Amino acid sequence: MLWRAIAGQWRCVSAASALGAMHQTGEALVPVLIGVIIDEAVATGDAGALARLVAVLIGLFVVLSLSFRFSLRLGERGSERASHAIRMELTARVLHSGGGAENGRLSGELASIATGDAKRVGSVNLALPIAFAAVVGLVVGAVALLRVSVPLGLLILVVAPLMLVLAHLLGKPLERRSEAEQDRAAQASGIAADLVSGLRALKGIGAESTAASRYHLTSQGSLVAAVRAARAQSLLEGSVLTLTGLFLALIALVGGKLAVQGDITVGQLVAAVGLAQFLLWPLTIFSWVNGLFAQGRASAKRVTEVLSAPYAVPPAAGSLPSDVRGHLRLSGVSSDSLRSLDLEVRPGELLGVVAPDPADAAALLRLLGREVDPTAGSVELDGVCVSTVDVSSLRGSVVVAAHDADLFEGTVASNVVGDVDGALDASALTLPLETPVSERGRSLSGGQRQRVALARALALAPPVLVLHDPSTAVDAVTEVSLAAGIREMRRDRTTIVVASSPALLGAADRVVLLSDGRFVASGTHSDLVRDHETYRAAVLS
Template sequence: MQIRDLPYTDPGRPDVRSGPRFLLWLGSNQLGGQIKAALWGTLHMAAVAFFPAAVGVAVQAVSDRSGARLALAGGLMALIGILMTLGDTMLHRVSVSNWILASARVQQLLARKTAQLGSTLTRQVAAGEVVAVSTGDVEKIGWFVEAFSRFTAALITTVAVCVALIVYEPRIGWLLAVGVPVLTLAVLPLLPRATRRADEQRDKAGRATELATDTVAGLRVLRGIGGEDLFLSRYRRASQEVRRAAVRSARMWALIAAVQVALPGLLLIGVVWYGVGLARDGHISVGELVTVYGTVTFLLFPLRQFEEIAMAYSFSRPSAQRAARVLALERVTDPGGREPERGGPGPDGERLTGDLYDPASGLRAPAGELTAVVCGDPDAAGRLAERLGGHSTQDSAAASARLGGVALDEVPLDAARAAVLVQDKDPVLLSGTLAELLDVPASGNVPAETALAAAQCGDVLTALAQASADDSGDPMRTRITERGRSLSGGQRQRLALARSLVTDPEVLVLDEPTSAVDSHTEARIAEGLRSLREGRTTVVFSSSPLLLDRADRVVFVRDGAVAAVGAHRELLRTDPAYRAVVTRETDDEPDPVPAAELDDELTRLNENEQIEESA
């Protein structure tokens, strides 16, 4: 696998039982790249290790006044230098490729899991944690994968050098063979504390990031109530906690680095002292002493790789644990415990169509009709809307919604998403141009211009054209900021509605699509929605009389079950509970508005709307 071949056709099925198991699975899927990096690393480090031997030959040649051996030593050093350069270059190339490939695999796994879970993901895990896993944690996991191959090369080279020294000079070789493992293991008692401090720093940084994100998202509201200073002080305290935690973590890692420098330095002094004594007594030559000194100096280099792999594992293990926790999440399975496979349109490949029915509440939306649903509890309405789309809910025992008699959780996920589209009451607009916003998977039967007109986006297009960065005046080329924060709530709702209409699904479920627009615009949207979706199944959750009056049928849901079904004006006259929800009556209002007066007022609003449209 090369970087140019990304993305993966199939990133695989990860082992998510624990963080270490996930890292092991990730490494096993890149075994070829790990082996190549280890081989190139071994070549590089072996060349570095044998360079002192060439220098020792040169020193001994000068001592013996041998020009031939000096020339041979020069050629040997040049060859070793070429091997060092080649090995280092290829090691960096392959190890960084391993890093990128591992990060890309984890990101694809996270993207696939996010698509599978849909809106239920944020109910099982915080959105901030998903962002942290897909950014910072992915980088730390990739770092460990990249560092592991260099650690393997360092380990192989260190063992080989110690064996060579035992053969070359047994007395010094055995001293190093015992001393190097002791130095390597000397920092192990410090790693648990360093890991805990690093985890504490990441947790505090995550909370500070979450606080900053919430503050930015609610900045307009904070300014309205004068709460900027309060939240600024909170973020300042959180930021200082992150700084103190980072300093504590840095101190521990600095101590580990100091130990990794001090102990090998002491070993080097002891070996050189012992070697000088051997050379003075004539047991070894000056060239051999230089060779031993250079080789011992080289061993300080792989020891730094041991320190890095310890640090990389300490940082990547909790990151891998968080990634495994997110990847282990599952959507609700069918009663038989089988999760739907991804694939064709339906159980037998046919297109899903027919009445939409929710067994838990008894709600039925006839095919091809506009059904309005009135629910006094907004949270219950949101859960019902998601259940109609085949999304798992907090109530996992509730039976899945059925479309044309087929349970949505028993069909392939792609088929369920293509057949039923649910627009949340707080839809998200991604950053990009308006053309990119409306470039979504669609049937092709509803042009963007038609959808924008039905959603009454004329004034939005005018505002976008005026704000266009170029001179074209084309609103479709105007960039929309993240989550549409540069737009008003009503403008965001209408653009989101237009995006849903462009998709043109078999069933469209809208949760409070006009709660932020004025009554005149709402009336026109209701008419445009009814006209554009004629012959298609549409379910609208709303308590607005203007929308309810244009629905083919109205379903009143109370305490999680259907309480009444009929036309809006009929329910106003016959059902006091329905009238109380629609008119916002309270127990403190002893004289509610008569249903006849409500009918007259609704008729007057419709007539005024028709007059305005004619004008």
């Protein structure tokens, strides 16, 4: 996965690496050049040399500035594009008609894989050029130092990494402590947001002052943690400052001695001081890059897990007859909680299904939508076993409108497509078509949301429509008119309504009662109410 992300953007990555190397070389040469200017111009008073060297300095800045700019841009482009590609691949896999990618993952988690993890995998394309540039910078800096003075150069090249190892060892426990405290410090913001989103619930029971005093405790706890985190962080920064300062003192001592002996010039001493400080950067960058790669690997694993998840139903290539009559037959079907269920739905029938155990209803819906294949028995549509039919084309003929189906951002018109007018009438919807719908339909009331969802299903006018509890969020007055609307709109087309509302069941041609995953009774709503105790308890109590 990681290598694929890099390979997909190799042009950006290699160009960014080359430019990054150029930039680091330039940065390494700045202290060297300052040393030369001090030696050959400031110390000698040679104006011609000054003019020449200043021109070189300006040229050097132009090169390092431009190479940095484009290296950064190319690296980011490689990173962002790779993340985008992964994001699209993940979305396509999740939406694939075969399903199975969710596999128990929450949608928030999947969305964060498609954003956070995709980004971290992509970031490898940003880290790689930086790592390459740091290596080049290190080599150039080391060569420059050794050319100034072999003993001073060796001293710096040995002490600098040792010092960083020391800083790293000092820093690790502090950093860990700081991270743990930072998590606690972040709680205060989270809890505040939580209280505000529950404001109505709090005010409804008069819990304002309890909530306020509880928040005081959370906030003070976070305060203590935040101050501790900051203390750990400041200790870390302080020790790095001290170590760098001591390093500088050492170079001043050794460099000064060498200069007095005439082994190096004053300018070279200045260059050595500058180079020593420059070298600290490429050295620190390695642990950072290492961290990015580790994160990238962990993220790549999560991405791969989703992409390689097995499909919930195996792909099939069969097709249905072009004109589906809507004759459904379940014979001896076992699936989830259903056990050897036999059920026949005649073409054009409006069938009510009452399943007191929600698990039975869910199992039936999953089966009809071919989200799963039965473990035993078969589901046939117009005599064709649906397990042999391509899922996507099957769903063109059999539409299952789940109780918790989501609306999508846009307008009522963008959600309801097909026979719009009839569907809106049947769903008793008076909302104008251009009414905006926010994500998940949250801008609508529960009742409106459910009716738009119903209208969406009806408008498609599929040969077979399965509706699950389509009226639970609407008031009783509206429910009665929905029942009539569904009957009218679905005249002569097969419709299954899985519900327990008497208003809906009363409108059905026939009602089937399921219990313990099996068929129990069948008849009209009024017959069953009159004759069947279990049925009466299920729908009228």
